[in-house]
Amino acid sequence: MTEDIPEREARAFDHVHGETFFITQRDGMFYAYQNVCPHLHVELEFLENQFLDQDQEFIQCSTHGALFDVETGQCISGPCLGEALTKVNIKVHSDGGIYLAE
Template identity: 40%
Template sequence: MSPDTRTSQTIRVCSLEDISLGQSKGADINGHRVFFVRQADRVVAYHNRCPHLGIDLEWLDDQFLDADGQFIQCAMHGALFLIDSGLCISGPCQDQSLSPIPCHIIEGDVFIELAPS
């Protein structure tokens, strides 16, 4: 993914088709480590930082989901997070949440809103 800055804060990430249905994808955008999960024609975005230890969630590139694709999973201690809200429902950071990033799809492209770094 090569970001295309539209304005100072709204950033085009990629085409919706670049994120496979039911899959996740990580990226480093303007110094922010982020990841995306696509469900149907909706994409959610979070900062790639586990609320337990503040580290990256994934061990393998673009692998942010559990085996069934039902939850976001931290690879370190297995915390499970709801895809829609980022709330941790199981694990050492239960009841804490991932940090969401506003994410929009406009004419088939995925955009996020990030504070300038």
């Protein structure tokens, strides 16, 4: 539900295939990405639901500190510069439910 993901926060969810992904809200829009850093293909967070940097401005990988643009998933700083997070397509329904889009 959208109310579970406040502005500039992020939440992890289990994917049907056993992987996890996370959703974050920015300026009223929701963005979802697979929880895999393009650098070493490890999960991004060290602490639960800790996907953003200290200023909650960018998505951050806890392993080597790569920063990713929230809207595009593009790596803008760090060892995977030029690569990007893999987007997960979601749909936000008017009842506040967030669903995976096929």
